[in-house]
Amino acid sequence: MSYEVIIVGGGHAGCEAAAAAAKMNKKTLLVTSNVNNIADMPCNPSIGGSAKGIVVREIDALGGLMGKVADESQIQMKMLNDKKGPAVKALRAQVDKKIYPIEMLKTLKEIPNLTILEDFVINLIVEKNKVMGVETLSGKTIKSNAVILTTGTYMDSDILVGSKRTKSGPHGEKTIPDLSNSLKKLGFDLIRLKTGTPPRVSKSTIDFTKTKEEPGSLDKKYNFSFGKEKDYNISDQMSCHLIYTNKETHNIINENISKSSMYGGIADIEGVGPRYCPSIEDKITRFADKEKHQLFLEPESRYYDEIYIQGLSTSFPHDIQEKIVQTLPGLESAKILKYAYAIEYDALKPTQLKQNLETKNIKNLFTAGQINGTSGYEEAACQGLMAGINAVLTIEKKSPFVLKRNEAYTGVLIDDLITKGVQDPYRLLTSRAEFRLILRHDNADIRLRKYANKYGLINEKEYKAFLKKEAEIKELEKKLKENKLKPCKEADEILLKVGSSKIKDGINYFDLLKRPEINIEFIKKLINIDYKEEVIEQVVINSKYEGYIKKAYREAEKMVRLENKKIPQNIDYGKVKNIASEARQKLEEIRPTSIGQAIRISGVNPSDVSILMVYLKKGDFYD
Numbered sequence: 001m002s003y004e005v006i007i008v009g010g011g012h013a014g015c016e017a018a019a020a021a022a023k024m025n026k027k028t029l030l031v032t033s034n035v036n037n038i039a040d041m042p043c044n045p046s047i048g049g050s051a052k053g054i055v056v057r058e059i060d061a062l063g064g065l066m067g068k069v070a071d072e073s074q075i076q077m078k079m080l081n082d083k084k085g086p087a088v089k090a091l092r093a094q095v096d097k098k099i100y101p102i103e104m105l106k107t108l109k110e111i112p113n114l115t116i117l118e119d120f121v122i123n124l125i126v127e128k129n130k131v132m133g134v135e136t137l138s139g140k141t142i143k144s145n146a147v148i149l150t151t152g153t154y155m156d157s158d159i160l161v162g163s164k165r166t167k168s169g170p171h172g173e174k175t176i177p178d179l180s181n182s183l184k185k186l187g188f189d190l191i192r193l194k195t196g197t198p199p200r201v202s203k204s205t206i207d208f209t210k211t212k213e214e215p216g217s218l219d220k221k222y223n224f225s226f227g228k229e230k231d232y233n234i235s236d237q238m239s240c241h242l243i244y245t246n247k248e249t250h251n252i253i254n255e256n257i258s259k260s261s262m263y264g265g266i267a268d269i270e271g272v273g274p275r276y277c278p279s280i281e282d283k284i285t286r287f288a289d290k291e292k293h294q295l296f297l298e299p300e301s302r303y304y305d306e307i308y309i310q311g312l313s314t315s316f317p318h319d320i321q322e323k324i325v326q327t328l329p330g331l332e333s334a335k336i337l338k339y340a341y342a343i344e345y346d347a348l349k350p351t352q353l354k355q356n357l358e359t360k361n362i363k364n365l366f367t368a369g370q371i372n373g374t375s376g377y378e379e380a381a382c383q384g385l386m387a388g389i390n391a392v393l394t395i396e397k398k399s400p401f402v403l404k405r406n407e408a409y410t411g412v413l414i415d416d417l418i419t420k421g422v423q424d425p426y427r428l429l430t431s432r433a434e435f436r437l438i439l440r441h442d443n444a445d446i447r448l449r450k451y452a453n454k455y456g457l458i459n460e461k462e463y464k465a466f467l468k469k470e471a472e473i474k475e476l477e478k479k480l481k482e483n484k485l486k487p488c489k490e491a492d493e494i495l496l497k498v499g500s501s502k503i504k505d506g507i508n509y510f511d512l513l514k515r516p517e518i519n520i521e522f523i524k525k526l527i528n529i530d531y532k533e534e535v536i537e538q539v540v541i542n543s544k545y546e547g548y549i550k551k552a553y554r555e556a557e558k559m560v561r562l563e564n565k566k567i568p569q570n571i572d573y574g575k576v577k578n579i580a581s582e583a584r585q586k587l588e589e590i591r592p593t594s595i596g597q598a599i600r601i602s603g604v605n606p607s608d609v610s611i612l613m614v615y616l617k618k619g620d621f622y623d
Helices: 012-023 052-061 067-073 099-109 178-185 248-257 281-284 316-325 377-395 409-420 443-453 460-482 489-497 520-525 533-544 547-564 581-590 596-601 606-620
Strands: 002-008 028-032 046-048 074-080 090-095 114-118 121-127 128-138 143-149 160-162 165-166 190-197 199-200 212-214 240-244 294-299 306-312 336-337 342-347 365-367
Touching: 002 012, 002 128, 002 377, 002 489, 002 606, 012 028, 012 067, 012 099, 012 114, 012 143, 012 377, 028 143, 028 460, 046 052, 046 067, 052 067, 052 377, 052 409, 052 443, 067 074, 074 409, 099 114, 121 178, 143 377, 160 606, 178 190, 248 281, 248 316, 306 606, 316 596, 365 377, 377 409, 443 460, 460 533, 533 547, 547 596, 581 606, 596 606
Parallel strands: 002 028, 002 143, 028 114, 143 365
Antiparallel strands: 046 090, 074 090, 121 128, 128 143, 160 165, 160 342, 190 342, 199 306, 199 336, 212 240, 240 294, 294 306
16 A cells, blocks of 8 residues: 555644645545544634634635635634734634534545545654655555654643543543654654643523623624635624633632642643643633633534633643632533543654754654644644645655745744744744734735645636736726826815815825725725725725835845855854854754744854854855
8 A cells, every 4th residue: 555645643734734735636645543533623613813814814825725614614703903903913713613524524535636544653664764654553554755744632642630641632532652652763852742621511501691792793704715705694603702710710729729730630741831822720820910811602513502611721620620610600500511621742843844844854754733832723734734735845856835934924833833943832923923014814815826826726716816816906006006186175175074184286096095094985986996805905905004014025025135045954063163052052953944044043143143154155155
């Protein structure tokens, strides 16, 4: 039995990797321990959110699956930060936990060249530092040209509740240490990480009169996918609800803190939890001065009764969980359907990866998702997509596909992982992207659709639709720039009505739109504009933020120049005199490919980079 690409793990990274490789005409095998858990959501059943929603749009622009499947299974759509400007706007969907995996599996089964096998991979077949295939628990030896590991939280994982440690995956599935041991034998450095999930309670036992309703966006319809019409019923969205912890909640947690797995219940925990998604124990302990913490009651499905208590992740014993839940407003009589737990698992130090997510010491072996130290479905999915594309390019002996930090949040994420490594599960934030004004929700297709077409990940119809949109944006901008509002009494009157100043000379409509008090509806009264909303949105942003956008591009060009100053991979840093010992150690470990990447390494100072550049120039490495 042989395939060109094998993907190990059927989570969000695995689905995207398998789809990409198969779409690029490679015979692809997806190996998962349980077909029913493909694209499972063991934590919050939501897709998107701050920064993450932009990543989902990027995945869709690149021809990935997550955006389309989220659109098909959403029960609430909400545009976040809508009033804060385009740089931080991001879409979030509450999705149906039952329907999302069904839709994903259905989509995967319709892709030619893709086979799904239910089995455990226990060993990698490696010859002369090159992966040649895998061995499975059922005794199969499967050869391949490339392997992508997307094991999520299943690699030698333990469930932690109170003083109890159970060798298990998130749903009680079997987990084995064999693959971890195989990686260790191959010389990989593994780390232990930890994440967790809150209790689920019965919706019918909640008194929602004591909560604050948080509906989806009611002004207009939204979609993640660029190729799909917005066809859902706004009034049929399911609401989330906001509540807060209180003094009684905090007292119970403080009185029983030693019973939590994380705070003494289990002595030998190695895993580090996510900084930006702390357990309720961490919140109460770290922020003892806070009188309350917000929690969201989020529906998991239209088809069953479970409500997810976002913000209440914990590893307390079941009886303490019940006491905590009963202190919350509206949940005094709530019935817990599923108890919370923490999970500890093996991950790979991501500094052992190249920019294309191939491992440095084993050729044609790629990793993506939580095995690389990230948290979140979206972070996993974008890595899976990039790993799938690059596995195929490697097989075909073509140049790798690497997104720069000014091209995509996906590029920011991967660069952060391989350059800085992780201490705790990595989460994308808008603050991590220095060029966030040009990495927006609205322009992901403008930034990335050309790559999807280049690698055969979208069809001709989808690409033609994109080219039409791009042409119409240019056409509308040209129209607004070529037509002017001329000074006259009538013009003065209509401008004064909206609180805008008179014009002394003629002003074109593109520049007029720059005024804060002037919106596109005002412009439409002066000139005929018959374009789709998505086209108009691009032009409005390009006008309103033109100066800031140009500045961002100038800064990005400086970064690109540094990225183009390549560092030979065979360089001996021991011969570079006068750089700090920490810098030398970090440079040896990460082996940056460019001066730009070297600058971003923690512990490498500007003076070290200057010395390195002088060394490279003297050695005629570059002009």
